[in-house]
Structure formats: structure tokens, C-alpha cells
Amino acid sequence: MRIILAAKATIIWSVDAWEHTNSLDATLEEEMNLWFADFPTQDYPAGSVFAFTCFWNRDQRWQGHNWQVSIL
8 A cells, every 4th residue: 555645744553453553754756746655555464454644744743633444
């Protein structure tokens, strides 16, 4: 799964209902001037819920919203 962003961010994510968290800094795709982060969803068991939010680095602020993606 690839998350594409318009600005530099750190993605905070979990696959166990936020019991454990992980972070991943987005990578710049210079030609398109977009940021992205890839997640190996094949490593997560079917039925998992991938939850994430963003911390916007330039503004030093949290998104204030979480998203969830069900892994089939």
C-alpha cells in the first residue's frame, strides 16, 4: 500500500489497534513534487486493520484524524 502526500510528513501507524505504534518518514518523489510511504501489507494477516495518522513536519502539527484500511 502506498500513501501519497502533498507535503513532508511522518506517518504514525499500527496494525494492532494502537497497542504498538510505528513511524515512517515519507520519501520525496522529486519529479512530481509529492511525498510517499510504502507499507508491506502482504506481511499483515488477513482481517488486520492498518490505522494511521500524519505528523506534518513543516507545520509541526498532527493531522488530528486517523484513517483505517482493512487488509483482505
